[in-house]
Amino acid sequence: MKTPFRTAVLAIVGKDLRAEIRSRELLSVMAIFAVLCILVFSFALELDRGAREEAISGVLWVTLVFASLLGFNRSLALEGDQGNLDAMLLAPVSRSAIFFGKLLSNYLFTLIVALVILPLMTVIYNSNLLKGWLILTTVVGVFGFSSIGTLLAMLTLHTRSREAMLPIAMLPVALPLLLTAVRASTNILNDAPAREWLLWLQLLAAVTLIYLALCWLLCGFVLEE
Amino acid sequence: MMRSFLPLVSLKLARHSTCGEENGRNCPSDSKKITPFDGSRHSIHTSFVGATYQVARVLGRSRWITALKRTNGTVLRQYRTSLLIPILIFASVILAQGDQDTVPYIQSSAFNAPLLEGWNNQSGDDFAQFHSAEDHATIRTALVEIDEPVAAAASDLRRAFGFDLEEPIYQDKVNLADGTWNVLLYEPDAVASASVMARRAGSQTVVISFVESDPEARILMLAIAQTGDTREDAATEIDLALSLLASNNAADLVETTALSLPSGEWTRVVGDGFLAMGMVFGNDSYIAVGEGEAESLPKLADAYNRSVLGFFVTPDNSGYLALALTASFAILALLILSYFWRSRNIQKDLQLIESLNQTDS
């Protein structure tokens, strides 16, 4: 008999959290990478006040995507290398439970990184990023990236040179998410009226939902032996 | 297939002639940028749907498919089928040719000039010329093999009208989207006057001239650049033009009216003994001044400025077309060659396996 879906998902999330609390391997790498990214961008783009307002949401999302790529690769590689994934596949849980467990833990870690860099960027770029709607956009967008990223990380797990493959596979597919998320957050940051960004936020939510549904339908095929 | 839906599409599109006067667009002033396709959007859609439907219907009824099923390929060997191919090519060529665009333009080998309706068309191979007998007026566009605009203008006027020109009575330059034009006004004799716009085009010069020889009237046309930061209205510019021509004075202005013509929105002023029109378009003002019995000034000003604003040279970029076609064919050829290459490799591998097998046994 199979373990109930919710129990299985929570067990996997719990396992990842416990492992993370003990090793602090994943979050620290992602966070340090994200902070470095922000600093490098501010030097590389020589952001003055005008350019900053234009580029800031782009910097935010590119940083988040790169940091999450790093995290997804690492988190799945840990599962794969130590035979954890095979063990989970042997356990009487549904495939989608494994997928959603990994998705949720990946999402949690990326979200924590996002919530760290938002106040950090507020300080470094001297522009208020801690707006309710922007945080909502981040919460939704990061979920979209996490779902597609987790699926593709499972897919690239078995390829040669998987570290290089995940960005190549994920960045083009994540384009609709990136496009809508950057549009929405630029307009929110510039204090534009709601009608200018609400559509983008809705589009982002719609794309996220579509990707989530696709991932849910297709994760079974990716998690075969 | 093609035969069945092409007429349908052409029918739908036939009523959307390109420069659509019926929907109130003014062609010549728009023609620097050919009007974006908007009015016919709907009908393209419907004809797409219609065409697809027609194709589906023809395919559904078609004996091709059933015959193919029944004969299992022998249909290919029937020579009648191959007869269809030239017929198909012929039909589509005829159909496509019968329905070319209808831009009202004179297309010479070197340039395009708007066709002036209602004028007597005297155009030749390398020039466009329109004459109106009742107005004693001629509008001429020509390409002259002289690269100095003032000399080119004089030479063209001499060749076309036999004028022996001295110094122009007025001379200036304006910058339009396609280059710097020289504005020249001449009065070759007591009755005739010539207004010329000339621009260098490579080693040649484009000369667009308006020549009028009405004994009752004297008509001049010119373009002036709007200088300064603020854009002046047409009435002020007419005033300026009058002072430039040193003929009349703004104090004589009696009546100002707006006038909408195919070439644009004009302002008309009536003064003591003269009539003037002005239009502000882009960074320039186009002015026409008539003295004496110049009732036909709106018609003439409209026609001349349509010729000036509507003139353009079709760029020669067939080299790029050749490059693009070569690139497309190269990519397709690479794809198809890769098929042959892979197929040959398979064959080689099979032969290798075969020979290995034979040495084994």
Place this chain on the structure above:
Amino acid sequence: MTAKTKVLSLRQSAEATPMPALLKLLTIVTLVGFCITLVLGLLVAGTDIQQGEIQRIFYIHMPSFFGAFTAFGLTVVGGILYLWRKSEGWDRIALAGVEVGLAFALINLVTGAIWARPIWNTWWTWDPRLTSAAIMALTYAAYLMLRAGIEDEARKRSFMSVYGIFAFTSVLVTLFIIRVVPETIHPVIVGASPQNAQGGFEATSGVVMALIPSLLLWLTLMPITLIWHRVRIERRLEAVNRLKMQILSE
């Protein structure tokens, strides 16, 4: 099945087989159609007096995008049906769709760039539509790279089916991006052009006359014929590879 009969049957399926009659017909019709559309576009249709001869490349540029659309669409169909039926044939169609579609997408990009040079005075600009079209091509290049990177056959097939389905979003983004991102300069010929589109021309009856046959050809016959031929080669290729494995394992 004994090893010997297996080798025999593999060798048989690796041999070139005569083309089915329908494929022959398709190939001939496609070739003839291609010539007709070339004649229509290059000789019969009038020269655009604004843009000059280069406007004729439009009769290849736009149809090639729609050809890529069909090919990548077949990849999605092939992917879904492979995941459902687990029949290798569907996966071959998906792979062939990617290769043919990628070639078409490249034609689309290259002709667009060459057109842009005289009309926009630049080979390339980071316009939303151009960018998304380039990313679309890169997505499918990534497909081929990923595919080459997975060793296990069955895993490769199902993984690439999944990726082929996701990759189609880049096609949809390219198709619809001008509707959502208005600041593009790419002209739209059918439908309303964006405010700042540059280099549009009028879809006069002459243009439509040359465009519709070309569009229909690239949308249907060209990708289907090319994919079919590619699928036949892929089947033989797989048989040869298995034959090699079989002989090596003996």
